[in-house]
Amino acid sequence: MFAQVSTDIPTSKMKTLLHCVFSKECGNGLIDTNTKTVDKRHFLVLLNGSILGVTLDPAQLERTLIGMRRSQDMPYQMRIVWHRHRPMSRYFFINTDGSVALRPVYVVENLHKVVPTVQTTGSLPSLWTKLMNAGAIEFIDVEEQNSRELLVAVKSEDLKMAQKPWTHLEIDPTVALGLMAQLIPFSHMNQVSSFYQIQVLSMISNLFFSHPSLQETCTGRLWGNKPWPCRAWRLMTVWICTCM
DSSP: OOOOOOOOHHHHHHHHHHHHHHSSSOOOSSSSSOOOOTTTOOOOEEEEEEEEEEEEEEEHHHHHHHHHHTTTTOOOTTTOOOOOOOGGGEEEEEEOSSSSEEEEEEEEEGGHHHHHHHHTTTTOOOOOHHHHTTTTTTEEEEHHHTTTOEESSSGGGGGTTTSSSOEEEEEEEHHHHHHHHHTTGGGOOOOOHEEEHHHHHHHOOOOOOOOHHHHHOOOOOGTTOOOOOHHHHHHHHHHHHHHH
């Protein structure tokens, strides 16, 4: 219900936005977009697979990007992927490409904002937007969850387990079902259903054209608007009665 598939955000627009915020010329200097040499101190920053620049502090860059995404200063569909272990720790990925399954989760450190936001907003359509603007909800994908090593609690009761540093909380356990449903391409035309209908059609054709008596027995009213499985069953019933 809450899960969705991300839409593509043009790389050129994201590049301009990130340059204005993080470059040394007009931003805070976390990303050096004009460097000519790369040494062991540098971490390569890639935007949708293309090199954007280098950074000396990937942890600070990650925190800044996540904070801006939670406050809606950056697109909520943007994914930040920085692996903690070598050799992938040398690469900092910022992804805004489409067709990625995302699901919303509560941010544990901002859970205290949920109740006041609901009380002041009620059940208005703007409630979801206000929860996202407050940083209480954010969308994540599997790659970001693994790279940031996030711990997502399934139920609110799990947060009482102090031995685990929970970072997020599922809005509802059934969100995973919505996420899986989003991954089924053309669910009304899935392969199992299509294969079954093809087999039924082949069986019907063979029965119908190999038994003249069955052709005489079948009339237009036999078919009606019934679905294929029902048609097949009725036709097989007529065929059995005719052959007895």
